[in-house]
Amino acid sequence: GDSVTQMEGPVTLSEEAFLTINCTYTATGYPSLFWYVQYPGEGLQLLLKATKADDKGSNKGFEATYRKETTSFHLEKGSVQVSDSAVYFCALRGDDFNKFYFGSGTKLNVKP
Amino acid sequence: EAGVAQSPRYKIIEKRQSVAFWCNPISGHATLYWYQQILGQGPKLLIQFQNNGVVDDSQLPKDRFSAERLKGVDSTLKIQPAKLEDSAVYLCASSPEGRGAEAFFGQGTRLTVV
Numbered sequence: 001g002d003s004v005t006q007m008e009g010p011v012t013l014s015e016e017a018f019l020t021i022n023c024t025y026t027a028t029g030y031p032s033l034f035w036y037v038q039y040p041g042e043g044l045q046l047l048l049k050a051t052k053a054d055d056k057g058s059n060k061g062f063e064a065t066y067r068k069e070t071t072s073f074h075l076e077k078g079s080v081q082v083s084d085s086a087v088y089f090c091a092l093r094g095d096d097f098n099k100f101y102f103g104s105g106t107k108l109n110v111k112p
Numbered sequence: 113e114a115g116v117a118q119s120p121r122y123k124i125i126e127k128r129q130s131v132a133f134w135c136n137p138i139s140g141h142a143t144l145y146w147y148q149q150i151l152g153q154g155p156k157l158l159i160q161f162q163n164n165g166v167v168d169d170s171q172l173p174k175d176r177f178s179a180e181r182l183k184g185v186d187s188t189l190k191i192q193p194a195k196l197e198d199s200a201v202y203l204c205a206s207s208p209e210g211r212g213a214e215a216f217f218g219q220g221t222r223l224t225v226v
Contacts, residue, residue, distance in 0.1 A: 032211060032212040043219045044205075045217070089155070093213070093215075098160075100145065100157070102155045102156075105153070
């Protein structure tokens with residue numbers, strides 16, 4: 001069945017460092033891909049998405065490109081801030097009845 | 113636009129007691145999801161409704177969990193009897209139809225079973 005695998009955390013970076021969080025997926029058909037973020041004490045909220053191959057989603061300085069050839073959707077940011085400290089979830093929405101599948105989450109800690 | 117509403121926000125019960133969670137999705141969203149999120153893990157789908165029909169409940173422990181979606185709108189998730197391992201955050205989400213449509217999440221209900 002469809003699934004998402006993302007790198008384990010926690011990831012600890014200094015402010016202004018470059019961030020990459022890896023995400024790969026397995027899916028039949030043509031899924032849509034998402035990154036959600038969960039700030040401390042808050043619910044999940046959409047960070048960005050991409051719906052077809054080679055699409056790039058972007059928001060708040062974060063980017064991710066839908067790579068069908070490598071079945072990947074890695075999250076990147078050129079310069080992280082302390083306020084980016086949160087848990088990041090990669091997710092896919094399959095063609096099969098619109099099911100959402102989530103990865104296990106990657107906790108990001110950004111130090112001043 | 114109002115978001116997904118869930119209640120209660122927190123609940124503490126003893127094992128073997130029963131508990132119910134309520135969710136009001138965003139108006140017009142056909143799909144409603146209930147997820148269980150154990151501390152340190154990603155959300156695990158318990159049940160998915162399309163309007164008021166069940167699309168997937170393969171991971172719902174049906175001996176103790178039940179869920180319904182009345183008139184294709186509000187939904188309740190019930191646990192009876194609760195076990196210690198049911199301690200988790202229960203998330204409700206809704207989504208409109210359409211390719212690439214995102215899921216909108218409520219704040220969740222944090223359940224502690226003691």
